[in-house]
C-alpha cells in the first residue's frame with residue numbers, strides 16, 4: 001500500500017497541475033553590475049557543505065524511493081549528482097525500514113553517487129511514535145542505507161492532514177528531534193515539504209538546534225493538492241490553495257532568527273531564483289518536481305536541466321560582480337511592496353528590511369519628539 005502511494009505521488013506530481021501559489025522570486029531583484037571587474041571564467045561557484053565540495057550550491061530535492069519506478073528515478077538522479085558534484089536528498093526511507101526488500105531502491109544512490117553529498121530522509125510524524133531506541137536504530141539504518149553525509153527530517157503537517165491515510169501526529173516531535181541531534185553522528189537538517197518555515201518555528205528549532213533548515217516554502221509543488229487529487233477531493237485543496245509561507249518570505253523569516261545553514265526550496269525554478277535565494281540569506285538551493293519530471297525522461301534530460309541551472313547561476317554571479325558565492329550573499333537586493341509589507345508587519349529583521357528600519361527610525365523618533373513636545377506646551 002505504501003509502495004502504491006509512492007508511485008501515485010510520482011504519477012500525479014509528474015502529470016497533473018500540482019504547482020500553486022507564488023514563491024515570490026519574481027518580486028525580488030538583484031542589482032545589475034555594469035563593471036564586474038572580472039571575466040566570466042573567474043566565477044567560482046563552488047561551496048563546501050557538510051564536508052563535501054559542491055560545484056555550485058545545488059542539491060537535488062527529496063523525492064522518492066521504495067518502488068521499481070522510484071529506484072530508477074533515484075539511480076538516474078544519483079548518477080547526475082556524482083557527475084556534476086552536487087548534493088542529493090532521497091525521499092522518505094520509512095518504506096525501506098518497514099519493507100527491507102525495497103531498500104535497493106535507495107541503495108542505488110550510494111552505488112551511483114559514491115562521493116556526492118547524500119542526505120537521508122525520514123518524516124517527523126513517523127519518528128514521533130517510535131520508542132527512543134527504535135528511533136535511533138531507524139535513523140542509523142537510514143544513514144547506512146545510502147552512506148549519508150547528513151540526515152533530514154521533514155515536517156509535513158499539511159500533507160499528513162490532506163493525505164487519505166495520513167498521520168497528522170505532531171505531539172512530541174521536538175523532543176525526538178533533540179534526541180536525533182544528540183545521538184546521530186551526522187549533521188541534522190529539518191525541512192518542510194512545500195508550506196514553509198516561519199520565524200516562530202525557526203525559534204523553536206533553535207532549542208535543538210539543527211545544522212540546517214530547508215524552508216521548502218509555498219509557491220512550488222503543493223502536497224495539499226497531490227494528496228487531495230489522490231483522495232478525489234480537489235475542492236478541499238482549493239480552499240487551502242494559498243496556505244503556506246512563500247519561499248522568499250520563509251528564507252527572510254528563518255534567516256532573521258537562525259544562524260545555521262539555510263537551504264532554499266519550494267518553487268525554485270531556475271538558477272536566477274537560486275541566486276536570489278542566496279542573496280537573501282540562503283546557503284544552497286534545491287529543486288524537486290522539475291528534477292522528477294526530467295529523471296522520468298532519462299539521464300540526458302537531467303544533465304540538460306542541471307547544465308542550464310548551473311549556467312544561469314554562474315551568469316547571475318557574473319552580472320552581480322560576485323567572484324565567489326560569499327560575494328553573492330553580500331550583493332544588493334530589492335523587493336516589491338507585497339514582500340516588504342509582509343516583512344514589516346511581521347517585524348522581520350533581514351537584509352531587505354535593515355535599510356527601511358534604519359530610515360524609519362530617525363523619522364519615527366522625530367515624530368515622537370514632536371508629539372511629546374507639542375503635548376508639553
Ligand SMILES: Cc1cc2nc3c(=O)[nH]c(=O)nc-3n(C[C@H](O)[C@H](O)[C@H](O)COP(=O)(O)O)c2cc1C
Pocket residue numbers: 009010013061062063064090091092121154191192193194216219220221265266267268286287288289290292
Ligand atoms: C513526488 C514527490 C515526492 C516527495 N517526497 C518527499 C519525501 O519523501 N520527503 C521529503 O522530505 N520531501 C518530499 N517531497 C517534497 C520536496 O522535497 C519539496 O520540498 C517540494 O516538492 C517543494 O519543492 P519543488 O517546488 O521544487 O517541487 C516530495 C516532492 C515530490 C514532488
